[in-house]
Amino acid sequence: MAKRITMAELARAANVDTSTVSRALNDSSLVKEETKRHILSIASDLGYVIHASARNLRRQSSETIGLVIPLVPESGQTISDPFFLEMVGAVAHAASQEGYDLIVNVPSAEQQDGAEQRLLQTGRADGLIIIGQAGRTEFLNKLGKLTERVVVWGGSVPEANYTVVGSDNVRGGELAVEHLLNRGRERVLFVGDSALPEVQLRYEGLKKAHRVAGLEHDPDLILPEGFGGKSTFTDLQRVLDSGLEFDAVFAASDVLAITAIHSLQAYGKHVPGDVSVVGYDNIGQASIMTPALTTIDQHIADGGRIMVELLLRKLTGTDVRSRTNSTELVVRDST
Amino acid sequence: MAKRITMAELARAANVDTSTVSRALNDSSLVKEETKRHILSIASDLGYVIHASARNLRRQSSETIGLVIPLVPESGQTISDPFFLEMVGAVAHAASQEGYDLIVNVPSAEQQDGAEQRLLQTGRADGLIIIGQAGRTEFLNKLGKLTERVVVWGGSVPEANYTVVGSDNVRGGELAVEHLLNRGRERVLFVGDSALPEVQLRYEGLKKAHRVAGLEHDPDLILPEGFGGKSTFTDLQRVLDSGLEFDAVFAASDVLAITAIHSLQAYGKHVPGDVSVVGYDNIGQASIMTPALTTIDQHIADGGRIMVELLLRKLTGTDVRSRTNSTELVVRDST
DNA sequence: GACTATAGTGCAATCGATTGCATTTCGCAC
DNA sequence: GTGCGAAATGCAATCGATTGCACTATAGTC
Numbered sequence A, B: 001m002a003k004r005i006t007m008a009e010l011a012r013a014a015n016v017d018t019s020t021v022s023r024a025l026n027d028s029s030l031v032k033e034e035t036k037r038h039i040l041s042i043a044s045d046l047g048y049v050i051h052a053s054a055r056n057l058r059r060q061s062s063e064t065i066g067l068v069i070p071l072v073p074e075s076g077q078t079i080s081d082p083f084f085l086e087m088v089g090a091v092a093h094a095a096s097q098e099g100y101d102l103i104v105n106v107p108s109a110e111q112q113d114g115a116e117q118r119l120l121q122t123g124r125a126d127g128l129i130i131i132g133q134a135g136r137t138e139f140l141n142k143l144g145k146l147t148e149r150v151v152v153w154g155g156s157v158p159e160a161n162y163t164v165v166g167s168d169n170v171r172g173g174e175l176a177v178e179h180l181l182n183r184g185r186e187r188v189l190f191v192g193d194s195a196l197p198e199v200q201l202r203y204e205g206l207k208k209a210h211r212v213a214g215l216e217h218d219p220d221l222i223l224p225e226g227f228g229g230k231s232t233f234t235d236l237q238r239v240l241d242s243g244l245e246f247d248a249v250f251a252a253s254d255v256l257a258i259t260a261i262h263s264l265q266a267y268g269k270h271v272p273g274d275v276s277v278v279g280y281d282n283i284g285q286a287s288i289m290t291p292a293l294t295t296i297d298q299h300i301a302d303g304g305r306i307m308v309e310l311l312l313r314k315l316t317g318t319d320v321r322s323r324t325n326s327t328e329l330v331v332r333d334s335t
Numbered sequence C: 001g002a003c004t005a006t007a008g009t010g011c012a013a014t015c016g017a018t019t020g021c022a023t024t025t026c027g028c029a030c
Numbered sequence D: 001g002t003g004c005g006a007a008a009t010g011c012a013a014t015c016g017a018t019t020g021c022a023c024t025a026t027a028g029t030c
Helices: A007-014 A018-025 A033-046 A052-059 A082-097 A113-121 A137-146 A169-182 A197-212 A231-242 A254-266 A284-288 A300-315 B007-014 B018-025 B033-046 B052-059 B082-097 B113-121 B137-146 B169-182 B197-212 B231-242 B254-266 B284-288 B300-315
Strands: A064-068 A101-105 A127-131 A150-153 A163-167 A188-191 A248-251 A276-281 A294-297 A323-325 A328-330 B064-068 B101-105 B127-131 B150-153 B163-167 B188-191 B248-251 B276-281 B294-297 B323-325 B328-330
Touching: A007 A018, A007 A033, A018 A033, A052 B052, A064 A082, A064 A113, A082 A101, A082 A127, A082 A254, A082 A284, A082 A300, A082 B082, A082 B101, A101 A113, A101 B082, A113 A127, A127 A300, A137 A150, A150 A300, A163 A169, A163 A300, A169 A188, A169 A197, A169 A248, A169 A276, A169 A294, A169 A328, A188 A197, A188 A231, A188 A254, A231 A254, A248 A254, A254 A276, A254 A284, A254 B284, A284 B254, A300 A323, B007 B018, B007 B033, B018 B033, B064 B082, B064 B113, B082 B101, B082 B127, B082 B254, B082 B284, B082 B300, B101 B113, B113 B127, B127 B300, B137 B150, B150 B300, B163 B169, B163 B300, B169 B188, B169 B197, B169 B248, B169 B276, B169 B294, B169 B328, B188 B197, B188 B231, B188 B254, B231 B254, B248 B254, B254 B276, B254 B284, B300 B323
Parallel strands: A064 A101, A064 A127, A127 A150, A150 A163, A163 A323, A188 A248, A248 A276, A276 A294, B064 B101, B064 B127, B127 B150, B150 B163, B163 B323, B188 B248, B248 B276, B276 B294
Antiparallel strands: A101 B101, A294 A328, B294 B328
């Protein structure tokens, strides 16, 4: 890159002091308009670009948001899960709209709890967005006590003392299952790992929908699967082999739902003829598959934008409350 | 976050000079082992974390890789295209393995060419990985002339003077179409926008496969679609309405292929009975849909890792050549 | 014309860590 | 006990930008 021009050189070229240059570049009212124009024009001639580290050091800020995606390998999650990736995309987009850079961190298991602190304390990021609270509620609470500069995506746990953004998981689950029951389905197989708070809440929704309909959910109808592990396919085959009866599937994520459909079809079951399937997330692929997937839209793009907005507001010191986004049932061909 | 401890405070607590602390933290051989241990223990007691900007300023480096994803909105690309997202995931993973941070930038159209320079010149990133060269070959050449610290993902254009990593697009296209022809298919509809270099090369592969088989590809059998825009569905319906005959589809991306299958099925065509479909990318969803998608695997995860490796090698001044990854035909149920 | 606000600029300290060079400490030989 | 080289440590300059304060023009007032 050509060679970096320093502010001192620019100042010399413009025949002023660096302090004036600095003020001019920051559009301070202390500098005469004419001087400003002069400096700006020379700056662009010389291709001057400010040195981020220097400014950040002095300003004690970084204009950067840290995005942390702590995976839970045991649950079969990988960074390539479309849900996470769409979330990354959404946050990246929103951050760049706001003029912030985004630093993405996918801590490995052993780093886990250290990664967040590192990003903040090293001054690399002004604030943090953490995707998912899987099994770390306690840590997140501790973190929440230490700093205000964090927003977490996930299910709203009552004891959380940090800012959470997430979809209304209970309502989402209820919508999904209500829909299934309305279609005359009676035995709904729940696919998902209740160890994850979000999933737990979605299951609550399932039970609620049953209660409202005057039914009770058979606890045998639970297949505890992570977030789309490859084992899901075979596990479901096993369930089918076992002869367990069910006429609907409510999966805690679209990836799980897609895998389930695949598995059902491979077994000769027709979707939605024999079994209706509802997913959760509304990832991009849900609409372009066959059968198109009925699912709960949790508005990922909005979620990303909202997290960025809330975080920036927190950074200015504003008090901010957790937020639950509404969910929406999207009916397609799988039910 | 508690409060940031500065190195000077740590030095005072340990009863040494900051220079000794600095050397101790960097494990310099100049410091006595005992002193090192002493300092490290106090550092961890106090929760000392180095201030990144300060170090970067002094060291003139940032231990950060910039990932730029310039979208081409006209082609219907969005950040949520699974291919990009999987690439982000792969690069994020590889970078963090190497101890580098990753700063993700999705420049909007008007920023475009400026974004790269900004990341490098501001010192935010030590090097850049750019995904896709769509329509910017000229700019990339200019950039390549200015700096060595860039690696681009895309098709290898002969006139490129920058380091490119990508799959062997011609060979990939050839493999895909050879497979179709081997299965007795004769009229292959190509879906993809040849304005993009990668797509152009994949089409070359298609023609090559025809040539080898002693055939010629009917130029009417081209449906120029971007990277999975929603219009693809309806455009394909229109083609079907028009009565144009074809018994196979080779799509330039999996998303296009998935959409095509969806569209065909909606039209009452059976895949692969009436029409065989081959995609390109082998994104995660390809294997868990019905019918599972036959596609060209371009090993996204490897690609990401290789780009990071090459970039880091370039940063150390090593000379590095462009790299073409092998592609592989993955046969599934759609053919 | 002297005098005081006020608008513009410059000076110099500062942010926190690194590093070349100077200095101290220590072990060992004589 | 003195001397000497090597091993440890400290001193102070430095990276590039920002900012409180001091200073100098300039305008306006009497």
